[in-house]
Amino acid sequence: MSTLAELLFSDGFQISGSDIKASAPTRALAEKGVSIHIGHDETGVEQADIVVMTAAVHEDNPEIKIARKMNIPVIKRAELLGQLMRFFYGIGIAGTHGKTTVTAMVGWMLHRERMNSIVAVGGEFVDHIPLLPEGETRFFVAEADEYDRSFLRMHPCLSVVTSIEPEHLECYGSYEILENQFVEFANRTPFFGRQIVCIDSPGIKKLIPRLQGPLTTYGLSDKADIQGIIKGDRKFEVRQQGRRLGDARILLPGTHNLLNSLATISIGLELGVEFYAITNALNQFRGVKRRLELRSRLDMNLGRKKVRDLLLVDDYAHHPTEVKAGLTALSSTYRRRIVLIFQPHLYSRTQQFSKEFAKSFLAADIAIISKIFPAREKPIPGISGEMLAELSQEMGHQNVYFAEDFDQIMTLLEEVALKNDIIVTMGAGDINQIIDRLEGKR
Structure with missing residues (x-):
């Protein structure tokens, strides 16, 4: 969305925009002179000739509701x-x-x-x-x-x-x-x-x-x-x-x-x-952030022990094929023990691919599964991160754990992480915050 906003702004359009939280793209747009509002409310919409929304925004968003009420055209980013x-x-x-x-x-x-x-x-x-x-x-x-x-x-x-x-x-x-x-x-x-x-x-x-x-x-x-x-x-x-x-x-x-x-x-x-x-x-392309991104190589204090030469990797994988491909790539490239921290994304996707996800975890030496990141969805009874961990255990994984929250993930890492490990976070939600926490322990 930020590229489109910048393109129209450079062509002379008056652009304003909002997001639920500040980010690098919103800050970059603000520095160029685009009016950026953090949070969603009804203010500022009435002057717009058109409102553009991403697929992640729903009709109950206050800005979309006021635009509809005032008959301002609303189109999707696509x-x-x-x-x-x-x-x-x-x-x-x-x-x-x-x-x-x-x-x-x-x-x-x-x-x-x-x-x-x-x-x-x-x-x-x-x-x-x-x-x-x-x-x-x-x-x-x-x-x-x-x-x-x-x-x-x-x-x-x-x-x-x-x-x-x-x-x-x-x-x-x-x-x-x-x-x-x-x-x-x-x-x-x-x-x-x-x-x-x-x-x-x-x-x-x-x-x-x-x-x-x-x-x-x-x-x-x-x-x-x-x-x-x-x-x-x-x-x-x-x-x-x-x-x-x-x-x-x-x-x-x-x-x-x-x-x-x-x-x-x-x-x-x-x-x-x-x-x-x-x-x-x-040969000079180093990739995209959150796509098998090597965030850090460091020594850190985990609990009472000093763990040396850890590789911290972050990946956006949220489909079982992506999880397996990423873990296979890490294993063949680095030949180190892999500690996976996986955050399921969407209840519907977890339900649809539960067996495939559970099987993909077998490519990791240790797997820690978090709660589901719901995004736009409501819970589905019986579908959870704990269910995925149990399924993987049934398939023969001896070292798969479920964590209730990020604090418990950190506690588990204190117990299982060893020298030379790869710790990789995977998921389309906010699981990359674990890498931020780990980098703070260097």
Whole structure:
């Protein structure tokens, strides 16, 4: 939302905005002269010509209620994003997993090549780049979120789909409907554009016969148009329709990040960027915050003991596939004992994927499960973090615990953490606050 606000503000629109708490984006906007109000109430809305709301805001929000009462148009962020993208060469990046990282990778690559682009991404770069560059801008790179069918409001020239799995079924009702919406998103690509999809994703592979128009596939499969061949830790060879382009090396761990890099290479080649320039950019890309972000490497006092050389990692994973991929990447890269602190996100998602979550915890040496972060939902009877811990125990995990609150998590860490451990927080809520607490004990 902050990128869109800054874009409109730079074009001369009078912008005001509110959020429930201050953050780096709200402070940055305020420094530029945008009127920012912390908290939600009815003041300030009456002067607006239009109100833009995110998918996380509900109709009972006081600002939305007063706007409706005064007949001020209210649109969702995705609709504004789609309208603004029409003025540029749009690149929309969708998928159950990986879309934030790929969007950031593409933004980073274009920045390095001085190909001015607006970047609307649902995460913060580890190494800052201007998301709204100065001067003439041709490209608009945006994360296309499937939640609430938001991505169907976009009109990109390049439509990218990284993966398709069951997710947000509370919005769609069934996986089949979700699949249909991804197909619709891809098939909205104009005849002069291109669809770029990951053939390694089973959910995408089955839908490829339904895709219309120019298509590029990428993946580790030998059927991929842009194929990656693993040659070592974070190093891979790239072939285009069987022809060797060269080798690439990335800083980010995990096969999933190799696939994210192949998506970026596919996009770069389509935009006319030289292969060596793409790979040079990828080799210097340090990622997005809260995506397997290495927060600290430190010694700390936990209880009565001094624990040395701990790695503190934070990740946004809130789907079992993401949890497993992240833990596997950490294990293969660092070869240390892994202590997972997982915060389930949404009662409905926990209910739908309870067995898958419980199984994913087996990839951690020790797992601590917190209460569910409810976000927009009300509790579902019988669905809890404790239930996930018990399920994982039933599957054979010998070291999985449930914690009632953050204080109990810290107490458990005092008991279980050892020298050289990786402590990784995972979840889309506020579980990263545990890392903040741990860093305070150095």
